[in-house]
Amino acid sequence: MKARTALLLGSLSAALVAFALTSPRVVAADKVDSVADAKAFQNFFFQKFPDVKHEDFVNGPYSMNADMKRQWQEKEEFPPYEFALDAGKEMFSTPFKNGKTYADCFPNGGIGIRQNYPYFDDKEGKVVTLELALNRCREANGEAPYSYVKDEMASLTAYMAFTSRGKLMDIKIPDDPRALAAFENGKRYFYTRRGQLNFSCASCHVQSPGERIRAEILAPALGILNAMPIYRSEWSGMGTTSRRFITCNSQTRAVPLEPQADEYRDVEYFLSYVANGLPISGPGARP
């Protein structure tokens, strides 16, 4: 009886909360305010963790735990992603069979531009991520695309991130309803619960950053992509942004999407946009 009353009260209050949440949203639904969204997103983390320096959020779990941060800083003397960085640099300077290089595909020869990805491509009407742009560059030059979840791709993005370290994330949403729709779609994906375990991205990375699941400390969503790609000890290897999304999906027992599926591109757009103003820190190393 008591349980039933509690359930009834619970669902009543849930209904009230749902009503309170939806009613102003209906009014705002015709106009997505990405600027206000980004500000609210950042302020949420700044207020929840007043002692964390804003630029430190890009260091993921290390920004949440002093002991872990010390261990990581010692490890950074000989970072585990160094081999990927060296390989990426080498790959970047090695010409394709047609004599061209990656540098020919990117603004500023691909150096120091990580902070501008992903961008909204108005010709395609879709979000283009760095990983996607790299494979398109390869294909345009007659080379087979790389796997989105393996070491070659991670090496390339590691090098491109490294040459952009410290530059502030600078994602643009052009005045195009399709760009705003992509942002909104990414936001929806981020907050939607899925999988047998019923988690959204936000359950762990907005509601619970700094908390531990077993021995692992959950990273804050703010700036989480600024550190990509990452070397993960758990993976014993490098991971691209694609790999990160797919792993998150399977860990919550959801069916992962194909790498670079529209939803993944959009969620990368959303997460990168709300991290505007925070420095690129990749490649990163995580437990």
Add this chain to the structure above:
Amino acid sequence: MTAFSCKPALLVALALLAGTAAPSARAQSAVADGERLAFDRGKGNCLTCHVIKGGDLPGTIGPELKDLKSKYPDRNELFAIIFDETKRNPQTMMPPFGRNRILTDQEISAIVDFLQTL
């Protein structure tokens, strides 16, 4: 005839014995099953979020699981929380173990038995 008249008394005695011994043995094994399920990473995996006596490397997302019998004297309430806590708290992190068929009703019941010993 004498042997025959003895039998009912014996049966009653046996039944009485069984009546006391069998449920407690069953309860014992349900508690043990519940503990195994609670700690199993593929099943309850409760340690990912909760501190539980006897478990290593607990997470910190949920409250420590102790004194549950006094907090929830009605076992149905504990069962409901494990079955689908989003009903009471839509914002909860707790997976709906029953609704999403991560655990069967019987498995949840065994876990409730175990939780009530904490």
